[in-house]
Amino acid sequence: MSKVYLSHNNLLSAYGFDSLAAITKIKQERSSLRLIDDPNILSKTVCTSRIVTEKLKEAFGLLNPKESYTxxxxxxIISLEKTIKASGLPLNERVGLLISTTKGNIDALDTRNPFDEERAYLHVLGEKIKTFFGFHHDAMVLSNACVSGVLAIATAKRFIAQGTYDHVFVAGGDLVTKFILSGFNAFQALSDAPCKPYDKNRTGINIGEVGASILITKDSGALAKESVVLLGEASCNDANHISGPSRTGEGLFRSIESAMKQADVSAAEIDTISAHGTATMFNDEMESIAFNRVGLQDTPLNSLKGYFGHTLGASGLLETIVGMHSLHQNxxxxxxxxxxxxxxxPLNVIDKTTPKPIDIFLKTASGFGGCNTAAIFKKVAE
Amino acid sequence: MATTHYIEHYCRITEGRISKNGTLVFESGETEFSDFIKSAYKTLRIDYSKFFKMDSLSKLALVAADLLLLDEPEKNMALVFSNRASSLDTDRKHQQSIQDSESYYPSPAVFVYTLPNICLGEISIKHRLFSENGFFIFNRFKAGNLFDYANSLLAMQKAEKVLCGWVDFDCEKYDAFLYVVAKNGTFTHSKERINQLYQTL
Structure with a gap:
């Protein structure tokens, strides 16, 4: 099979409206998490990362929308517009669109929301994005809990390998809503302070909001400078519990093993890990077990949740894009x-931003429903 | 050249009827889905202790999957499901529980089912499947996407077999159509055949 590359990308986040805006601040170890009091989303103080609405409106207005969008x-749309433009690709019949989201326009279910309830159907979201840009094919929407973002990357590769498409634009996003916060709060999983993945004093997760997009392509010409090759990927279920991870890290362990086998990469060849690290007791503990079982306990590892919070269906995509820039910037x-x-x-958690020559990274994610996904990426030789 | 795969078994649950490989295995005049699926669960002797705690989408998916997995020895079986309404039936229940501050009572037991892939987790637990999962949302049944994705999983040796299909539950309307793609079987695995099996009730 020919190689599949992750190329042009965009992150729309509280840091700014392109990937480098976020990367610059991450390098400086500056979080975008803030404490907010907004009774419309939760009756108590929430620690979150949200995009400033005025800036969003301004950026969207520049695209001359012909109707109202959520x-x-x-x-x-803002994120994808930048990625499509950077790629220079015509949106013909060889180009696919894959959207990664857990809840889509779930805020449309709220009776106070100006949009019709119909808008909460995920295929309607897909149709809106497709039509805005004039994609040839219907959007495929992947909704597989918190692994959606990484699984979407794997899925794009699989459709390219199968000959369905030559290029796939993947866009991921979820909102910080009352729907989500009330649910995680009911699970007593929310932290009211910036989250501390893998830390002894961790107090739970933060939910954050980003829009992320990337071009996945089999064409090695005109790649972005931070491009990577997807060497191997896998997704395995824990077959254990729908809202708690396996105590043995079974699904994650199997996912990493299978991805390594396909990538033909040993544990020693993986330079760094971008892990899930939600900062809940169960998740972090499960990951430490899985990483040890596969022999990755000494590999430098981070969780990016301390910068953005958990961005749900976008998180795996967001964190893969940050990982690409991490490789590119060594x-x-x-x-x-x-x-x-x-x-x-034991885990080798990166406690300080450090320059180091790095070529290969592993991205992992785990989520409700017992799902786990692992993917291994290698820098494109310059 | 691509290897030919086959559809080994298939099943359908809709409008009060449950069939396997084209043969009716259960029928009921119950008008409420909850009554219908409860009768089916008992008649078909499905055994899963969590059944009555699950939401409608998971009940529908679990019963459909059980028809095809009960006698299935292969555990390297990927699950590739799709639907139109995601988990909206349960989403609406969670939304109702948080809509008004006077009657605010979100429940973790409801919230956990506000993801469509939870039903894949339930099936994986019941049948001890540590396999590939994927849940897609389409505006209608799309054989082409399922066909390509299943072929890709088999070609990359990510699974020995793939349990594919459609499980949709929305406003009391239910429709499940699942089929097993394997190296041997009755029908050649093709978009046309998948559509034909889906269209014949």
Missing amino acids: RLEQLL TLFCSKGFEELGVSE
């Missing part, structure tokens, strides 16, 4: 919020 549609990014190891198995 906040999430605006996020995805820099290990600090796992923000980490001070003292608070999991039972």
Whole structure:
């Protein structure tokens, strides 16, 4: 099979409206998480990362929209517009569109929301994005809990390998909504301070909001300078519990093993890991077990949740894009919020942003429904 | 050259009827989905202790999958499901529980089902499947996408077999159509055949 590349990309986040805006601040170890009081989303103080609405409106207005679009549609459209433009690709029959989201326009279910309830159907979201740009094919929407973003990258590769498309634009996004916050709060999983993945004093997760997009292509010409090759990927279920991870990290362990086998890469060849690291007790503990089982306990690892919070269906895509820039800049990014190891198995958590020649990274994610995904990426030789 | 795959078994649940490989295995005049699926669960002797705690989408998916997986020894079976309404039936329940501050009572037991792939987790738990999962949302049944994705998983040796299909539950309307793609079987695995099996009730 020919190689599949991850190329032009965009991150629309509280840091700014392109990937480098976020990368620059991450390098400086600056979080975008803030405490906010907004009774429309939760009756108590929430620690979150949200895109400034005025800036979003301004950027979206420049695209001359012909109808009203929801906040999430605006996020995805602004991000995709930049990625499509950077790629210079015509949107013909060889180009696919894949959208990664857990809840889409779920805010449309709220009776106070100006949009019709119909808008909460994920295929309607897909149709809006497709039509805005004039994609040839219907959008495929992938909704597979918190692994959606990484799984979308794997899925794009699989459709390219199968000959369905030559290029796939993947866009991921989820909003910070009352729907989501009330649910995680009911699970008593929300932290009211910036999260501390893998740390002894961690207090739970933060939910954040980004729009992310990337071009996945089999064409090695005109790649972005931070491009990577997807060497191997896998997604395995824990077959254990729908809302709690396996105690043995079974699904994650199997996912990493399978991805390594396909990539033909040993544990020693993986330079760094961009892990899931939600900063909940169960998740972080499970990951430490899985990484040890596969022999990656000494590999420098970070969670980016301390910068953006957990951005749900976008998180795996967002974190893969940051990982690409980490390779390109030969820099290990600090796992923000980490001070003292608070999991039972050893991990080499990156406690300071450090320059280092790096070529290969592993991205992992785990989510409700017992799903886990791992993907291994290699820098494109310049 | 691409290897030919086959559709080994298929099943359908809709409008009060459950069939396997074209043969009716259960029929009921119950008008409420909850009553219908409860009767089916008992008649078909499905055994899963969590069944009555699950949401409608998971019940529908679990019963459909059980028809095809009960006698299935292969555990390297990927699950590739799709639907139109995602988990909206349960999403609406969660939304109702948070809509008004006077009657605010979000429940973790409801919230966890506000993801369509939870039903894949339930099936994986019941049948001990540590396999590939994927849940897609389309505006209608799309054989082409499922066909390509299943072929890709088999070609990359990510699975020995793939349990594919459609499980949709929305406003009391339910429709499940699942089929197993394997190296041997009755029908050649093709978009046309998948559509034909889906269209014949």
